[in-house]
Amino acid sequence: MKRLKPIFIIALQVYFWLSTGLSLAVGQWLLVPMDLTQTNHLRAYGLTYWTLEPPRSYQARWLLNYRGGAFLLQSSSDVAEQAGQMGVMLQPITDLEYTAIQQEMNQNNMDEILLEKAPKIAVYRPPDDSPYRDPWDDAVRIALEYAEIPYDSIWDRELISGTFFTDRYDWLHLHHEDFTGQYGKFYASFKSAIWYQQRVRIFEQAATEAGFSRVAEYKGQVAKLIRDYIAAGGFIFAMCSAPETIDIALATDGGVIDIVAAELDGSPIDSTYRPKLHIDGTLCFHNFNLYTSPNRYEFSNIDNPSPDLNALSGVEDFILFEFAAKHDPIPTMLTQNHVGRIPGYLGQTTSFNKDTIRDTVVILGEIDGTNYAKYVHGKLGKGTFTFLAGHDPEDYRHLVGEGQVPTNLDLHKHSPGYRLILNNVLFPAAKKKPKKT
Numbered sequence: 075m076k077r078l079k080p081i082f083i084i085a086l087q088v089y090f091w092l093s094t095g096l097s098l099a100v101g102q103w104l105l106v107p108m109d110l111t112q113t114n115h116l117r118a119y120g121l122t123y124w125t126l127e128p129p130r131s132y133q134a135r136w137l138l139n140y141r142g143g144a145f146l147l148q149s150s151s152d153v154a155e156q157a158g159q160m161g162v163m164l165q166p167i168t169d170l171e172y173t174a175i176q177q178e179m180n181q182n183n184m185d186e187i188l189l190e191k192a193p194k195i196a197v198y199r200p201p202d203d204s205p206y207r208d209p210w211d212d213a214v215r216i217a218l219e220y221a222e223i224p225y226d227s228i229w230d231r232e233l234i235s236g237t238f239f240t241d242r243y244d245w246l247h248l249h250h251e252d253f254t255g256q257y258g259k260f261y262a263s264f265k266s267a268i269w270y271q272q273r274v275r276i277f278e279q280a281a282t283e284a285g286f287s288r289v290a291e292y293k294g295q296v297a298k299l300i301r302d303y304i305a306a307g308g309f310i311f312a313m314c315s316a317p318e319t320i321d322i323a324l325a326t327d328g329g330v331i332d333i334v335a336a337e338l339d340g341s342p343i344d345s346t347y348r349p350k351l352h353i354d355g356t357l358c359f360h361n362f363n364l365y366t367s368p369n370r371y372e373f374s375n376i377d378n379p380s381p382d383l384n385a386l387s388g389v390e391d392f393i394l395f396e397f398a399a400k401h402d403p404i405p406t407m408l409t410q411n412h413v414g415r416i417p418g419y420l421g422q423t424t425s426f427n428k429d430t431i432r433d434t435v436v437i438l439g440e441i442d443g444t445n446y447a448k449y450v451h452g453k454l455g456k457g458t459f460t461f462l463a464g465h466d467p468e469d470y471r472h473l474v475g476e477g478q479v480p481t482n483l484d485l486h487k488h489s490p491g492y493r494l495i496l497n498n499v500l501f502p503a504a505k506k507k508p509k510k511t
Contacts, residue, residue: 101166102167102169103149104154104166105141105147106145106164108145108412115493118162118163120223121145122136123223126189134146134503136410136500137184139182139185140179140186183399184400187403190503191503192503193244194244195224195226195245196238199227216481217499220483233296238303239306247311248300248310248313250316251315253316254334254373255334256373257270257274257338258422262369288334290326291329291330292329297328301357304357305454309457309460313421315373317463318426321376324352325355326352332344332347333347333364343366357452358450359430361430362427376423381420385470390425391416392442393416393439393441395409395437404501407504408497411490419468419472421463424464425446426446426463427445438450460498468483468489468492
C-alpha cells in the first residue's frame with residue numbers, strides 16, 4: 075500500500091522552499107540534511123539508495139561532516155515525491171548555493187564523496203525454505219527493510235557451492251552467528267529447548283550433506299570462504315557474535331583444530347590446541363584466549379564478560395572518533411552521525427577488548443574510560459570488514475526469544491546506532507579517491 079505523504083512533512087518542505095526564496099523547479103540539487111533538522115534519518119539512506127538504483131541512476135554525493143553527513147541528490151520531481159512518501163526532509167538548492175557549500179567544506183574538516191551505484195546487498199541468514207529459525211531478530215535486516223533498501227538472503231549452501239561471488243554482491247552482512255561449531259554457546263542454558271535441538275540437527279545434516287564430518291569444519295569452511303570474499307574485493311559488516319566467532323574459526327584453520335567440547339560434537343578437545351592456532355589467518359583479533367567449556371556463555375576474552383546491565387547508567391555508551399575527512403574518507407564515512415556519543419547496548423559480544431585488536435585495524439568508536447572498543451574497521455586484500463559490537467542499538471538487553479517482537483524503527487527514526495549500520499550499507503557506493511600525501 076502506498077504511503078500517504080504526512081502533512082507535517084509537506085509543511086516543513088514548503089517552509090524550506092519558501093525560506094530560501096526558491097521553488098522546487100529552480101533548484102538544481104536536493105539537499106538531504108542529516109543534522110537535527112532531518113525528519114527521518116534512517117529513511118534518508120533509503121532515499122539516497124533509491125536515487126542510485128537503475129533505471130534512475132541519478133547523481134548523488136555524500137557531504138562528509140557537513141550537517142551531520144548530508145546527502146546531495148540530483149533534483150527531480152520523482153525524487154521529491156519519493157522523499158515525501160518516505161517522510162524525508164529535502165531542501166532544494168541552486169548551483170550557486172552548492173558552490174558556497176563546497177567553499178565551506180574546503181575551509182573545514184569536510185569533504186564530498188561521489189556515490190556511483192546502488193550496492194548489491196546480501197544478508198547471511200537461513201533460507202526461507204529452512205525449517206530452522208533463529209529465536210532472535212537481526213538489526214541490519216530491520217534497518218534495511220525500514221529504509222526500503224533491497225537485499226538478498228544467502229546461507230551456507232550458496233557459499234559452499236561457490237555461487238556467491240564479489241561480482242554478484244558488493245556487501246555481505248553477518249549477525250548473531252557462530253562459525254566455531256559450538257551452536258552459539260547456548261548448550262548450558264538451552265540444550266532442552268526445541269529451537270536449540272532443531273539448530274543442532276539442521277547444522278549436522280547440512281555438514282554431512284556438504285561432506286564434512288564435524289559442524290565445526292563445515293562452519294569453519296564457510297568462514298574461510300567469507301575471508302576469501304573480502305580479499306577478492308567484498309565488503310562485510312558484522313555485528314554481535316559474528317565478528318568474534320569468524321576470527322576464532324579462522325584461527326582453528328576452519329575448524330580443523332578441535333576446540334569444541336565433546337558434549338557438542340562427540341570428540342574431545344585437542345588438548346594441545348593453543349600453540350596450533352593460526353592467529354596470522356584472522357581478520358581483526360589476535361592474542362586472545364578461548365573459553366572452551368560448553369557451560370560458559372562467552373567464546374573468548376575478546377568480549378567484555380561483565381557489561382553493565384542497567385540501560386539507564388550510560389556506562390556502555392561509546393564515543394565516535396572524528397577523522398580527517400579529506401585524508402581519511404573511509405573512516406569518516408563510517409562515523410557520520412548527528413551525535414558523537416552513541417547510546418550503548420549489549421549483545422553476545424558486547425564490545426571488543428583492545429588488547430586483542432590488531433594494530434592494523436582502525437578503531438572507529440570506543441567506550442570512554444575503558445579498554446573496550448565498540449566499532450572497528452579493517453582491510454584485507456581488495457576488500458574491507460567493519461565490526462560493530464552488540465546486538466540491537468535500540469534494544470539494550472536483547473534476550474533470546476525477543477525476536478518475536480522486532481524493534482519498531484518508526485519509534486527510533488533518528489537512532490544514531492542504526493545510522494552506523496546504514497553508513498556501512500552506502501559505503502560501497504562511494505567512488506574511491508586517490509590517497510592524498
